[in-house]
Amino acid sequence: MSPAPTNTASAPQPSALPPSSDTSNLPHRENTVSDATSAPKVKPARKPLLRLELRDLSDDGTRAFLRLLHASTALETAIDANGVAYTTGRDIDEDHKEIHLSTDYINHVPESRQKEEIQGVIVHEMVHCWQHNALGTAPGGLIEGIADWVRLKAGFAPPHWKRTADGDWDAGYERTGFFLEWLEAAHGVDVVRKINEGLRGCKYDPDRLWHTCCGKSVENLWDGYKSSLGDGDSKQSPAEST
Incomplete structure (x- = not known):
């Protein structure tokens, strides 16, 4: 299965409909609306x-x-x-x-x-x-973690997923996904979208990215997440606790 075309370097942008080059055959219509409301319609994102x-x-x-x-x-x-x-x-x-x-x-x-x-x-x-990947320089664990964060938000977390803080923040998959979920609660619901946008069209710069999105280093944020779990104890995913 191949979805195409897609673009990992930039999000798809809507484009305005081209103006008609010949209006001679169109019926005359009084201009009863302002220029702002009569602007050409925009196609939805492809x-x-x-x-x-x-x-x-x-x-x-x-x-x-x-x-x-x-x-x-x-x-x-x-x-x-x-x-x-x-x-x-x-x-x-x-x-x-x-x-x-x-x-x-x-x-x-x-x-x-x-x-x-x-x-x-x-x-x-x-x-x-x-998603964006900082021109291929972003940590692989962050890329996989964002994908599992979306899976988590979509309600498809499998029952074996657990919130754990052992190891590094960029271990990837559900471990990083749950870390990103915690960042949402601590730093706003749009924080993951900001992180993704920060990986667009530039090389990965951890100091710039994390301080811009969250105001702290990622190491500091990971320590906060570990503290929220209680000394790194594991907690069940929503799917497992139901």
Whole structure:
């Protein structure tokens, strides 16, 4: 499956409709509105072109995908390889992306959770198609953490996720995702969007990024997060506690 075109360097921008070059055949209409309200309409931001490829229709994981999800809906609101999934650029150019989801992985997820897990993985990987990465210099754990933060916010956190503060802040995935969730509460609901924007079109500068977004160093913020958990104790994710 390859959503295209997308742009990891900058967010898609709306463009104004081109003015008509010939109005001689149009009926005359009195100008009863102001210039401000009669300005050309603006097209909405473009959506990615999504394509789905299923390599083995006989695979049990493929059957589960097709049984549980309507492909066009699942991909729009947010496929074989080893591991869980990954996103990669295509040889055409960097605006074309492919998401590879292991159907073998799907087959080994408990059936009662397969739909939610597929949706969660797709949400995570779709984030990689759109997010900024400081021209490839951002910590990989931050990139993965932002994707899992979006998955967490979308309500697809799997039951084994736990809030832990052992190790480093940029360990990635749900560990960094829960750290970003805590930053929301401490520094405003738009803090992750500010972080993403701070990774746009420039190399990663930790002092500039974190002080601009949160007013502190990331090490200081991580210490605050650890304190909030109580000496690094683990806490269950919302999915596990229900």
